[in-house]
Amino acid sequence: MTPLHILYSNNKELLLSINFSILPVKKTSRATRRKKERKMALNLNPIALKYSHKYPSFALPPKPNRKSPKFLRASTLSSGSTEVESLKKPFSPPREVHVQVTHSMPPEKIEIFKNLEGWVEENILVHLKPVEKCWQPQDFLPDPASDGFHDQFMELRDRAKEIPDDYFVVLVGDMITEEALPTYQTMDPRTENSPYLGFIYTSFQERATFISHGNTARHAKEYGDSKLAQICGTIASDEKRHETAYTKIVEKLFEIDPDATVLALADMMRKKIAMPAHLMYDGHDDNLFKHFSSVAQRLGVYTAKDYADILEFLVGRWRVEEITGLSSEGRKAQDYVCGLPQRIRRLEERSQGRAKEARYVPISWIFDKQVKL
Numbered sequence: 001m002t003p004l005h006i007l008y009s010n011n012k013e014l015l016l017s018i019n020f021s022i023l024p025v026k027k028t029s030r031a032t033r034r035k036k037e038r039k040m041a042l043n044l045n046p047i048a049l050k051y052s053h054k055y056p057s058f059a060l061p062p063k064p065n066r067k068s069p070k071f072l073r074a075s076t077l078s079s080g081s082t083e084v085e086s087l088k089k090p091f092s093p094p095r096e097v098h099v100q101v102t103h104s105m106p107p108e109k110i111e112i113f114k115n116l117e118g119w120v121e122e123n124i125l126v127h128l129k130p131v132e133k134c135w136q137p138q139d140f141l142p143d144p145a146s147d148g149f150h151d152q153f154m155e156l157r158d159r160a161k162e163i164p165d166d167y168f169v170v171l172v173g174d175m176i177t178e179e180a181l182p183t184y185q186t187m188d189p190r191t192e193n194s195p196y197l198g199f200i201y202t203s204f205q206e207r208a209t210f211i212s213h214g215n216t217a218r219h220a221k222e223y224g225d226s227k228l229a230q231i232c233g234t235i236a237s238d239e240k241r242h243e244t245a246y247t248k249i250v251e252k253l254f255e256i257d258p259d260a261t262v263l264a265l266a267d268m269m270r271k272k273i274a275m276p277a278h279l280m281y282d283g284h285d286d287n288l289f290k291h292f293s294s295v296a297q298r299l300g301v302y303t304a305k306d307y308a309d310i311l312e313f314l315v316g317r318w319r320v321e322e323i324t325g326l327s328s329e330g331r332k333a334q335d336y337v338c339g340l341p342q343r344i345r346r347l348e349e350r351s352q353g354r355a356k357e358a359r360y361v362p363i364s365w366i367f368d369k370q371v372k373l
């Protein structure tokens, strides 16, 4: 039996494995994953969805009823003060509140995905970026080995001087979200290793990242840093490509198994799309993700409105309203998801209407400067 892996490579994204399986997956090292990624192979085999990503959601999990095991932050420094500091501040970020459900998809559904192999090869692999077109952030930055480095560096500082602190908070949060993907793989996105849930989840999150990086690009341009705008815009276009791939897969699922797919969409939306970025931690701020999300919301980089817009976009993209022949459960799910964007918007308007006290918090990413939430 061969696994089906769709391997993306853009030098930045982790391998996005699409795993169709009812069996648990053995964890692999990052090096191994990279090796696999380089092969850009299409395999078939039992798998579990492995997640990259990412972005802030307005669907944060509720407060936990049990805490993650705490452990001290690892440090490479040997000074006594560091040790004391570490003892004072144990690592305490991710909080999961639900019991994880694994492998909820009925085994007989596996055949559906096995039969999709040829379709995936023809329709999804075309979205892989050729290796020669891959990029690294340093491609856009001055080369320290070049003669003009000092001048170019000063120019970079000059370009960035109009950029406000709160923009940097969002930019850093966005970048950490992308760079720290392996760390986030331990989170439970509540997709239960079901490809139905998994592809809906990734469709949503890829579009969320496309929107957020697109907005950081737009803001960077407004602040006069065209180079930074170019970097953020390049990331946004990669995210768009990922969104296209995942939404195509879900579109196909709606075509061949509309009832299960609409039920999965409703299920995922009831659970809410919580992005792995909520596990981010800087060793200081236990509410870092919340603070980062608040700043992103205030700057309009990623907002509650975007959450509703993404859902509305996907419902339209998959023509959910037009599906016929559903079971009664399926029709209920259809009604629920089609009406949900409006409900989210109404709730958001109500919360906007409530007077909020301006709050400032220090953010370690910008040397503990105070940032308005």
Ligand SMILES: [Fe+2]
Binding pocket: 013, 206, 209, 238, 239, 242
């Ligand atoms: Fe992506």
